[in-house]
Amino acid sequence: MKTAVIGAGIAGLAAAVRLAVAGHTVDVYETNAGPGGKLNQFSLPGGYRFDFGPSLFTMPQYVDELFTLAGEDPRDHFNYTRLPEVCRYWWPDGTRFTAPASTEDLVRQVAQTFDVPEQAMRDFMDTAARKYTLTGRTFLEKSLHKVSTWLDPQVAYAMLKIPGLDLFRSMHDVHEAALGDPRLVQLFDRFATYNGSNPYKAPGLLSMIPHFEHHFGAYLPAGGMYDIARSVHALGERLGVRYHFGTRVEQILLPSPMERGRGRGQAGSRVQGIQVNGEEVAYDTVVCNMDVWLAYDRLLSGAKRPAITLKQQKSSSAVIFYWGIDRSFPELGLHNIFFSKDYAREFASLEGGTLSDDVTVYVNISSKYVPEDAPAGHENWFVMVNAPAHTGHDWDTLVAALRQQIIAMLSAQLAPSADTPDWLARHITAERIVTPPDIESLTGSHQGALYGSSSNGRMAAFLRHPNFSRRIDGLYFLGGSVHPGGGLPLCLLSARIVADLVADANKSATKHAPVGTGSRR
Template identity: 55%
Template sequence: MAKAVVIGSGIGGIAAAIRLAVKGYKVTVLEANASFGGKMTQFTLPGGYRFDAGPSLFTLPHLVDELFSLAGRTPQDHFRYQRLPIVTQYFWPDGTRLTAHASAQEFAQEVERKLGVPQQQLQQHLQKVARLYHATAHTFLHKSLHKLDTYLSADVLKTLPALPELGLTTTMHAANARAFTDPRLVQLLDRYATYNGSDPYQAPGTLNLIPHLEFNIGAFYPEGGIYAIAESLVKLGEELGVTFRYREPVQEILTQGSRATGVRTAQGVYEAETVVSNMDVVPTYRKLLPHQPAPETTLRQPRSSSALIYYWGMARQFPELDLHNIFFSQDYKREFEHIFRKETVADDPTVYVNITSKYTPSDAPDGHENWFVMVNVPHNSGQDWEALIQKTRESVLRKVSQALGVDLAPLITAERVWDPKGIEADTSSFAGALYGSSSNNRMAAFLRHPNFSGKLKGLYFVGGSVHPGGGIPLCLLSAKIATDLVPAASATVTA
């Protein structure tokens, strides 16, 4: 059988392994950590609190279902999820509270009730976003931006008329501020820049398509939490014959002439016709391909933001909170200036709280909740993270306690922290940036590394640091794009 090696078992690597196995390859996945998942791991804290360590939002679930279908399985027999009736609970410093219902119509009605924005105005905005998404997604998200075939496909005929409305020449914030006058709604829409680690005051207006995923398609929750995505897909991969080897970091990608021929680890050499790197593209070149010319323009693109995450076991339940909750800062522009220009954390950061025990009660003891508390922060560039962890913790407790009218500090019974240095060490994400490079300029999408090597045949790239970007859906799409470029193996896997 033709052989393939996948470096890293993040969600992109797992998906690539499954797709290659279906194409007839004998696949080996090599993972430096003790288990699979990359950022999509889980852990428990004393007292019976379970946490998903990284990603917490799940959209476009059909991309997971597709992997089971490709393997001849019925997706619902192996992986189940439900659509959320409420996407997010929003809290503003002025005391405004808003429930973002999953239905675009209900969301627009709530915005009219709470913010005074005519519901028809928001509904028309979301309809426009849906139209532009459907006109452009197959060109910009489902195919390589670095292949001529993409621009010669029929999908481009749908994309071209939509280009003038995409906001390529303006920023997210400028576009949102033109569309709506209420600063709270503008802030709510601006926050979608953080879904790929960017700044709404710099990122192009094209990112305003992101809300379509939540309000026109839906946000979802997998049975058992986000970790269940990786867990179910690894099981599928194993059923297809994929071998997962843990605690075995790759030391070098082997080459001969202009072709990748396999990889080397401390345990030996794995020869392969196809090598797929799910490792961040920067350490892939710097550590695994030190003797090959690197695409410096790409590797030196500005990094995305990172995260400072507090995992708290809370000795109380909060019925006013849901799975996803946002506590906004007073001055959003100042917050992003601190992240991307000053490379630090503002005194009044926006706080995201994810509570999976709302949907999986066993994730916390009776009467308790498991709080995943996240603040967007800069990537690691040598900051004093110990000081920032303490300072930000105080800001978060002060802010959320005031919003809920409860002193939260005495309720914390268990705690763990993940900062950019830890994220970098645990996941090989360069500088702890969650999404590789940021999207803070109009050419950012085209400057992302392609899903294939232009120098070495047989070498491909998946994951959040390459096209089309970070987050669960885009990582799954990166695996599809990359493996579609891989020729079918001569042997066939029996599903």
């Protein structure tokens, strides 16, 4: 079976490995010069290395699984450290809280810091675990768009539990009712941003997200986040996957409209291959890891667009400042959140398509665990603010004001006795700024939306694009813009779902092939 994978982001890399293990001859085509997509890296003058995109690593078993499938020991090729703490939180009122890694430690320390009884916090985390247990196989590990999923007895059982899944309340409402203390509510509301959503609109089911960090753990790869892409790419090479970097796929070749009209499973209804450098290359299967909106716009111009799916509200984007800092801050950890005073107003601004004048700031410092990422006594700061998807904003003006706001905020928190509000600026020795249009051009994310569509609505999961084409056999989709969603664990799961779908389709084709013909190879 000859298979093309379009895009060498982490989902495409993982799918290539899975399909190669299954016996496919796999070619991966990537516009950029190397693998990783958003999961990339770069350096700034002065000896500062940065991971370009994702900075949080949970569910490492989904990476380990790729090596195990290939018959290798993951520890021979990919290693990581479980973090003793997840994140350090800072509030404008002076409250500071370091979230420990384990659920039980979290429960105890929350009760000591906030106006929340220990049992209330334990009940909240137990509920998060129950939501994950009930829905994980349905919403994350299987296609929501196949009848077979809904015939699974475990799925049927989960559906009976819908009233307790908080699908009809927002995350914020769930957190407010369970936790009460506004600071703690804000802490858990911020988990909505893990898939680019608004906690005041996203369904309460997503309050299960903290379970990923505090039960399964948060980790950091030995060489930084790019180690994930590097190691999976190398695994693919050992399996014989062929990578074509610096190569743009121009079109996915489809059957003619008349042939498509025959319906799925009929002769001529199958994908034909791809066009690259003006030449047509035949493939039995095409797996598209491109943002699904751009895929229909650029690669599938002859296909019927799924209008409702592509019109869904975009997820948030980001403005990111990569700063080389000429001193160290022992009070900061790997992950740090500096909260705004008014979270509701901040998200209202994002919904309105702009930035608030009071934003929440995330600071990631990988040199805390990977000393080689910055010179001795220095730190590499990845400073991110949630931003609306790009729809024609004047980012130069917005970013100039945002930079001043962030520097003043962090200066006030880290050096309250400093003589000027721009104290931190004196310590920035290297800088790169990335805006939503940059994210769009560098990673192929439509309008710079980091996760495709948002999860602002109880039907959002069902409105994401399926992992397969409903009209074209042999055409599949994966990555953060389709089911099950954005973020590293879900992208890796999308690769698993696609590999399972391809295997099922091949079994079905073999079973129904005329005697003597065998399967198509």
